[in-house]
Amino acid sequence: MTVQIDHALEEIRRFRPSPEFAAQAVADEHLYEAARADRLGFWADQARELLRWEKPFTRTLDWSNPPFAKWFDDGELNVAVNCLDRHVEAGLGDRVALHWEGEPGDRRDITYAELTDEVKRAANVLTELGIGEQDRVAIYLPMIPEAVVAMLACARIGAIHSVVFGGFSADSLASRIDDAEASLVITADGGYRKGKVFPLKPVVDEALAKTDGGTVRNVLVVRRGENEIDWNAERDLWWHETVANASNEHVAKGFDAEHPLFILYTSGTTGKPKGILHTTGGYLTQVAFTHKAVFDLHPERDVYWCTADVGWITGHSYVVYGPLANAATQVLYEGTPDTPHPGRWWEIVERYKVSILYTAPTAIRSFMKMGRQIPHSFNLRSLRLLGSVGEPINPEAWIWYRHVIGGGSIPVVDTWWQTETGAIMISALPGITDLKPGSAQVPVPGVSIDILADDGDPVDGENGGLLVVTEPWPSMLRGIWGDPERFKETYWEKFGTAPDKSMYFAGDGARRDEDGDIWLLGRVDDVMNVSGHRLSTAEIESSLVAHPWTAEAAVVGAADETTGQAVVAFVILKQSQEEAVSTLEDVSEVLRKHVATQIGAIARPRQVFVVNELPKTRSGKIMRRLLRDLAEGREVGDTTTLADTSIMQVISSQVR
Numbered sequence: 001m002t003v004q005i006d007h008a009l010e011e012i013r014r015f016r017p018s019p020e021f022a023a024q025a026v027a028d029e030h031l032y033e034a035a036r037a038d039r040l041g042f043w044a045d046q047a048r049e050l051l052r053w054e055k056p057f058t059r060t061l062d063w064s065n066p067p068f069a070k071w072f073d074d075g076e077l078n079v080a081v082n083c084l085d086r087h088v089e090a091g092l093g094d095r096v097a098l099h100w101e102g103e104p105g106d107r108r109d110i111t112y113a114e115l116t117d118e119v120k121r122a123a124n125v126l127t128e129l130g131i132g133e134q135d136r137v138a139i140y141l142p143m144i145p146e147a148v149v150a151m152l153a154c155a156r157i158g159a160i161h162s163v164v165f166g167g168f169s170a171d172s173l174a175s176r177i178d179d180a181e182a183s184l185v186i187t188a189d190g191g192y193r194k195g196k197v198f199p200l201k202p203v204v205d206e207a208l209a210k211t212d213g214g215t216v217r218n219v220l221v222v223r224r225g226e227n228e229i230d231w232n233a234e235r236d237l238w239w240h241e242t243v244a245n246a247s248n249e250h251v252a253k254g255f256d257a258e259h260p261l262f263i264l265y266t267s268g269t270t271g272k273p274k275g276i277l278h279t280t281g282g283y284l285t286q287v288a289f290t291h292k293a294v295f296d297l298h299p300e301r302d303v304y305w306c307t308a309d310v311g312w313i314t315g316h317s318y319v320v321y322g323p324l325a326n327a328a329t330q331v332l333y334e335g336t337p338d339t340p341h342p343g344r345w346w347e348i349v350e351r352y353k354v355s356i357l358y359t360a361p362t363a364i365r366s367f368m369k370m371g372r373q374i375p376h377s378f379n380l381r382s383l384r385l386l387g388s389v390g391e392p393i394n395p396e397a398w399i400w401y402r403h404v405i406g407g408g409s410i411p412v413v414d415t416w417w418q419t420e421t422g423a424i425m426i427s428a429l430p431g432i433t434d435l436k437p438g439s440a441q442v443p444v445p446g447v448s449i450d451i452l453a454d455d456g457d458p459v460d461g462e463n464g465g466l467l468v469v470t471e472p473w474p475s476m477l478r479g480i481w482g483d484p485e486r487f488k489e490t491y492w493e494k495f496g497t498a499p500d501k502s503m504y505f506a507g508d509g510a511r512r513d514e515d516g517d518i519w520l521l522g523r524v525d526d527v528m529n530v531s532g533h534r535l536s537t538a539e540i541e542s543s544l545v546a547h548p549w550t551a552e553a554a555v556v557g558a559a560d561e562t563t564g565q566a567v568v569a570f571v572i573l574k575q576s577q578e579e580a581v582s583t584l585e586d587v588s589e590v591l592r593k594h595v596a597t598q599i600g601a602i603a604r605p606r607q608v609f610v611v612n613e614l615p616k617t618r619s620g621k622i623m624r625r626l627l628r629d630l631a632e633g634r635e636v637g638d639t640t641t642l643a644d645t646s647i648m649q650v651i652s653s654q655v656r
């Protein structure tokens with residue numbers, strides 16, 4: 001694995017925190033000591049210090065019915081009040097919450113007082129539309145302030161949001177609306193991307209025409225793209241005609257700490273995305289704590305920017321809930337990094353004097369390719385901390401990030417976590433940890449991680465194994481929406497069902513080096529990671545076979561210089577269709593497009609190869625490992641378990 005090769009080369013590199021940074025750092029050694037001495041007490045302290053409780057909790061963790069955890073469950077809080085009202089009451093109403101910048105260059109600064117006002121109005125509109133506690137609201141919006149407002153308005157009234165990334169197709173949106181039985185969709189006419197307006201409301205219309213449920217009563221539409229859209233007067237409402245005219249008075253009530261906050265769909269090993277469920281008290285505690293400690297947040301002087309879209313968990317935890325709970329000032333940017341020019345991000349850093357930047361290795365690698373002249377034509381001296389998330393960051397990219405973007409001496413933190421974990425689980429703490437490029441390093445205080453062999457025994461020394469979380473943590477997922485059995489099987493029964501074997505299985509491989517630092521080695525299941533986004537091989541395969549030309553399909557994630565992994569598909573065409581198909585290039589193009597329309601552009605395969613056979617074992621299981629060898633241009637590995645051992649030669653000749 002590339003990570004290991006780099007590792008051998010880079011292992012000598014260590015970066016001590018500078019004494020100046022350490023002296024002002026939010027986190028200190030005491031956090032680790034406190035968490036080691038009394039893990040639950042540590043989290044209870046964080047919950048009390050970082051959040052406002054309408055009713056204080058007396059119980060920290062109820063783990064009497066694993067894997068269904070309850071944190072702080074006799075306490076009550078309101079998430080929106082924690083992110084907004086309490087800051088205004090503390091005199092921070094004039095602090096900018098969001099420096100928003102649209103892709104065409106329009107800008108809005110929104111203070112905490114203004115954001116609070118807008119969320120109260122939106123909460124009143126939702127209530128008028130009949131949205132009550134526990135009702136599901138689907139949010140399908142571009143990166144505009146209304147996305148943040150919509151999420152917080154749901155939280156304020158105890159409704160459950162399900163944000164669907166704006167790049168997902170009508171089919172993907174429909175299945176998510178259906179699964180959650182949403183009663184309202186909040187969308188925009190369109191948003192800006194790469195200099196053009198991409199339509200959203202038309203996709204919602206298409207999705208709703210598909211859903212059988214008819215659970216959606218209304219569609220609330222923000223005007224953004226000003227593109228032409230159809231209007232269903234019985235169902236559709238404009239945001240600017242409802243929210244703007246609603247009352248800005250709204251008294252929020254406290255909800256139980258285990259009241260659900262959101263569902264977020266993510267890909268698993270089967271074709272059907274899982275609706276990951278998060279609740280309020282524990283989630284907000286851990287996102288607020290990690291946002292503060294990992295990013296060394298000084299809210300009175302920092303300008304923070306996380307480049308993730310709110311459609312992903314990073315956007316939920318580190319654009320919306322963490323930063324706002326901590327009263328941070330942050331940048332929210334609608335568009336792509338290279339529009340209208342390749343220095344757009346760096347121009348934004350310069351304009352707002354961004355001091356903390358949190359982004360993904362794939363973005364760093366594509367900037368690396370373009371060269372340092374682009375960032376260096378802007379003033380980046382405001383930056384004092386850099387973060388990375390989504391996939392392993394190779395040491396070269398880490399070093400480039402630190403030197404070219406960070407000027408050579410500021411900390412870079414590589415943060416490992418997942419949609420399911422809700423918040424950062426493994427990361428250096430700046431000012432404390434000696435940094436090691438390429439390694440995510442150590443569990444955050446209060447989190448217990450181990451690396452086990454397949455049989456559940458500890459691994460020997462520095463051998464690779466499976467990453468597990470051995471103790472419940474506050475922001476852990478509470479389940480898969482509507483499917484408690486899948487929740488248990490997928491995450492908690494990897495090593496058997498005996499209580500002492502029940503541990504959270506993350507799906508990642510990892511190893512620990514001689515210093516105890518953790519190196520992530522990629523997924524061990526059929527989940528791919530493309531540009532830091534999770535994609536399921538099974539989901540793309542079923543999309544491919546849904547096309548009338550395709551008889552069979554196998555999909556692998558192949559190493560890619562920029563995106564980490566890329567989707568590579570191998571398909572067998574139906575014999576009856578072979579005549580209809582003109583050239584194989586066309587087939588490949590048609591199928592690539594088909595996947596993009598069915599799932600979303602992020603799932604579009606880099607390559608689709610038409611082959612006559614797929615490598616299968618005697619029991620009929622496709623050996624994706626061999627296809628991956630082929631896709632990565634390597635010599636094909638051990639083929640002895642194939643039903644027909646000569647098949648790989650045939651396939652190779654068809655691929656080249």
Ligand code: WT7
Pocket residue numbers: 266313314388389390391392393414415416417418419420440506507508520522523529532533534
């Ligand atoms: C998967 C989770 C967490 C927000 C973004 C992705 C991979 C994530 C790292 C990292 C190595 C990482 C893992 C994980 N991953 N961060 N710092 N180093 N791998 O969330 O879509 O739920 O995907 O992303 O494979 O399981 P997600």
